[in-house]
Amino acid sequence: MKKIAVLTSGGDSQGMNSAIRAVVRTGLSNGFEMFGVRKGFKGLMNNDFIKLGSKEVSDILYRGGTFLQSARSEAFKTPEGQAKAIEHLKNKGIDYVVVIGGDGSYRGAQALQRQGIKTYGLPGTIDNDIPLTDYTIGFDTTLNVVTDAIGNLRDTMSSHERVSVIEAMGRNCGDIALQAGIASGVDAIIIPEVKADINKIAADLKAGFERGKSHSMVIVAEGAGKAEDIAKEIKTLSGLDTRPTVLGHIQRGGTPSVFDRVFTSRMGHEVIDLIKQDIVGVALGIESNKITYHTFDEIFATENKINDHLYQVFQDLI
Structure with missing residues (x-):
């Protein structure tokens, strides 16, 4: 049985719980064993895993924040910190890691991917500053x-x-x-x-x-x-x-909006489909209302820009 871990990292955003729920329940429906990591990459280094079933992600769809909690970790940026995290993942036999967070979280996921851990990213940040997605979670x-x-x-x-x-x-x-x-x-x-x-x-x-x-x-x-x-x-x-x-x-x-609940549910479902296809090292997003994915390298090579047309709309309306 394949094992999947999910974690939230960096600043929290409304809809993270909905994303966790979608990943976990879709994974369980496909026969995977699901785990949560408390407090992001810090928890990964501290071996802070919990097993997740359907009950553990009940009643979180409409809650803001992240029940797995989040933390920033300078130690994880070091080779020693990453080695410790990878050791814990291998000891538990975890095959895939889904990281929900922003730019820094994606860089952490990319670091794991380069060392043989199969990782995925979901854009969890209220700032909307992740390239190659029209919207971010929250x-x-x-x-x-x-x-x-x-x-x-x-x-x-x-x-x-x-x-x-x-x-x-x-x-x-x-x-x-x-x-x-x-x-x-x-x-x-x-x-x-x-x-x-x-x-x-x-x-x-x-x-x-x-x-x-x-x-x-x-x-x-x-x-x-x-x-x-x-x-x-x-x-x-x-x-x-x-x-x-x-x-x-x-x-x-605040409670996540309908858009954020549906958006995260779609992405959480899609990431399990990608795992089944063994498409790895990618981050998901939404473009023209379609759930899409790009490699971490593609995302970091793309500049995030403001919508110039939208700014002109504002200028014409004042």
Whole structure:
């Protein structure tokens, strides 16, 4: 009987539990023995495995976070750490490892693959910064969380005739800010992929208030600057009452959206099909609503870019 281990690594994202459930239950349906690894690559080095049956993954479909927990591990990046992890996998007779995480997690999976462990990646990150997939696990849910937060802030900003500068997550990728900004009808979007003209933004905001607007909303991706600094600059340039809000880790929480539940269920099912075909060393994603896969080498050789057309859509709508 083939044995499969699944782990979650790096920052958590809504839908990771749904992905674990899909991998485990599809694997069990195909006669595989399933294991979970607690706390990511750290757990792999510490021999922290648990056997997973259908019962162990019940009632997790709609829960955010990851019940296997996650951790970052500098030790795993070393040859000694990887050797320890591989020793534990071989001692348990585990044939395949499914890694759910972002860029760093994929690099860990690639390192195992190069040393003879058959690995697979599922894109678990809210940032949407993995190439060769239109969406990553948790991104859609995070867009809804951020959009709801902007709506709540708009109510209080209108009451006091203020400008709100909202800082969204995303590291060096502006997708959360861009898509949540479009969905929320904000007045300005500041992302790392496009150089911002803060003087023009301040002037446009001031002109809006002079036309009778009662509030304005600006969203900034964390990789493009801090909300506090940008709010101060806008206030200095425009004289408007400007307040910063950092949404922080609230963006990682909440029950996964329908899209994220279905998306992860499809990927979890597909990865077992790839295992049955012995197609190894690949990461899955979604492109034009089709579940696809690419080698880790292909993914790392591809630059992740912002959707220029979507940014132009925003520019034409403001």
